[in-house]
């Protein structure tokens with residue numbers, strides 16, 4: 001495993017396991033398999049309704065809590081300082097832990113300043129070890145920087161070879177905020193796993209398109225955490241630390257960047273409405 005350093009000095013694994021759309025009833029089983037495979041960064045969210053499964057798997061693993069890096073996110077319907085703090089307490093209960101390694105504002109909707117204030121309070125109390133945001137574009141990012149005391153360590157945004165987020169990454173560099181990629185495989189869209197550039201580079205290293213895509217993110221300073229409920233693919237996605245992409249490979253993959261979201265287009269009113277209407 002490789003690690004990156006957050007702007008508060010905490011070490012974070014460069015690769016994790018994500019649980020979006022993972023059946024709450026099966027989440028414990030899949031997280032247990034992920035832990036057996038070697039994953040220690042686990043990404044869940046209040047809205048995924050599978051924090052409990054994560055907590056069970058971590059507890060039953062017998063591995064020391066401090067070897068894990070647990071990420072969760074506050075949904076926008078939990079806005080309001082008191083509500084957000086209460087929701088953190090509930091996440092702690094479901095995750096069966098005294099602290100969450102990284103807690104994010106899931107979406108830049110509703111009164112997210114109040115959520116951020118709650119996160120700062122939770123950070124000072126030590127019940128979250130680091131705080132951040134998700135789906136904040138450059139404008140909203142700099143706004144939260146100007147109106148916060150503790151700078152976000154992470155902005156979790158849709159990031160993959162087709163949407164490399166270079167401008168956002170550059171803008172956040174000054175404050176040390178890293179990108180954590182969501183949908184590192186663009187959820188398989190645009191025939192992701194058969195992309196000819198990824199596949200031809202993969203042939204050189206005896207790796208799949210998926211492994212090349214993950215390696216590209218990690219070498220770009222981006223934390224990746226793909227989702228899979230397939231044990232073979234869990235192992236495949238984890239096996240990306242025994243090779244290094246050359247500068248030429250990196251440049252070639254850079255050429256795939258369209259600078260456009262494939263899944264979550266926040267400039268599309270209908271997409272925003274769709275997300276706003278998802279209730280806990």
Ligand SMILES: NC(=O)c1ccc[n+]([C@@H]2O[C@H](COP(=O)([O-])OP(=O)(O)OC[C@H]3O[C@@H](n4cnc5c(N)ncnc54)[C@H](OP(=O)(O)O)[C@@H]3O)[C@@H](O)[C@H]2O)c1
Pocket residue numbers: 017018019020021043044106134135156157181182183184185186187188193210211225226227228229230233236237
């Ligand atoms: N902050 C946010 O707003 C936000 C939004 C979306 C997602 N996320 C987070 O990001 C994580 C990952 O994103 P995502 O789940 O949307 O999409 P993703 O990781 O880009 O893609 C997941 C899809 O790829 C398939 N897959 C996984 N590994 C594969 C491989 N090696 N070869 C072929 N197919 C493979 C999976 O199918 P199988 O399961 O059948 O293998 C699944 O259909 C989520 O789980 C969640 O934790 C966050």
